[in-house]
Amino acid sequence: MAQQEKWLRVEAQSRGYQYIDQLAKQNYPLFEKLAELWRKKNPAANGVLLSRGENRQFKKAAWRMGVTCMRICKRLKTEHDRLVQISFQDMGRKLGFLHKLLEL
DSSP states (O other): OHHHHHHHHHHHHHTTOSSHHHHHHHOHHHHHHHHHHHHHHSOOTTSOOTTSTTOHHHHHHHHHHHHHHHHHHHHHHHHHHHHHHHHHHHHHHHHTHHHHHHHO
């Protein structure tokens, strides 16, 4: 992994990007092409790696995990926002802001 990261960093910097994440964020198709080039130059020892494109089950499982994580994050954000709103309303009542705003 360290060799791949070092190679990708050099490739990204030679194309004007400061680091790999910047390349992936700003030009993801190029990042994918570089990753594919790395795989061609450095084939996996003992068959297919899970991260390689040949393994559809891994991709499907990763996609499902991502969707599940997004749903959980959305639920947590909704609950957080509700609690923050309740907290702000309670602070407003205690400090007299809410009452004054409602009178206007």
